[in-house]
Amino acid sequence: MRTLGNILWHIPFLGFVNAILVWLFGLLLMATVIAAPIGLGLMEYAKFLFWPFGSAMVKKDDLKIEQNQAWKTYSTIVMILYFPFGLVFTIIAIFQIVGLCISLIGIPAAIIVVKSLSTYLNPVNKKCVPKVVADELERRNAKKRVAQHLG
Numbered sequence: 001m002r003t004l005g006n007i008l009w010h011i012p013f014l015g016f017v018n019a020i021l022v023w024l025f026g027l028l029l030m031a032t033v034i035a036a037p038i039g040l041g042l043m044e045y046a047k048f049l050f051w052p053f054g055s056a057m058v059k060k061d062d063l064k065i066e067q068n069q070a071w072k073t074y075s076t077i078v079m080i081l082y083f084p085f086g087l088v089f090t091i092i093a094i095f096q097i098v099g100l101c102i103s104l105i106g107i108p109a110a111i112i113v114v115k116s117l118s119t120y121l122n123p124v125n126k127k128c129v130p131k132v133v134a135d136e137l138e139r140r141n142a143k144k145r146v147a148q149h150l151g
Contacts, residue, residue, distance in 0.1 A: 018096075022045055026042030026045070027039065029042065030043070037071075037079065041125065053131075056130075058126065058133070058137060063127060063137075082124070083121070086121040087121065093116075
C-alpha cells in the first residue's frame with residue numbers, strides 16, 4: 001500500500017514527464033506548420049525544463065538575433081491566437097505549483113515552474129540559453145539603467 005509520503009516523493013520527478021509532454025506538443029505544432037512559431041517556442045521551453053537550474057528563457061530580441069520581418073509579424077498573429085490556450089496552460093501550471101509546494105521536496109520544482117510561467121503565456125520568439133548568458137544580459141540591462149539615471 002502506498003503512503004502519502006511515497007506519492008509526494010515522486011511528484012518532483014514528474015518534471016521530466018512535463019518536459020517530454022511539452023516537447024511532444026511543440027513537435028505536433030511544428031508538424032502543422034501553421035503553428036510553427038508556437039511549436040518552436042514550446043520545444044525551447046522543453047529544453048529549459050530538462051535543464052532548469054543551468055538555463056534560462058530569454059527573448060530573441062534581447063539576444064539580438066536577426067529575424068525576418070514577415071516571420072515576426074506572423075509569429076505575433078499566431079501568438080495572439082494562442083493566448084487563450086496559454087492562459088489555460090498557465091492556470092494548470094498554477095495548480096501544479098500548489099501541488100508541488102505541498103512537500104519540501106517539491107519546492108525546487110515549483111520554483112522552476114514559477115520562473116517559466118511567462119513562457120506558457122507567450123512561447124513565441126523565446127530561446128533557452130545557459131544561465132550565464134541570461135545573467136550577463138541582466139547585468140548589461142542593469143548597467144544601461146544605471147547610466148540613464150546617472151546621466
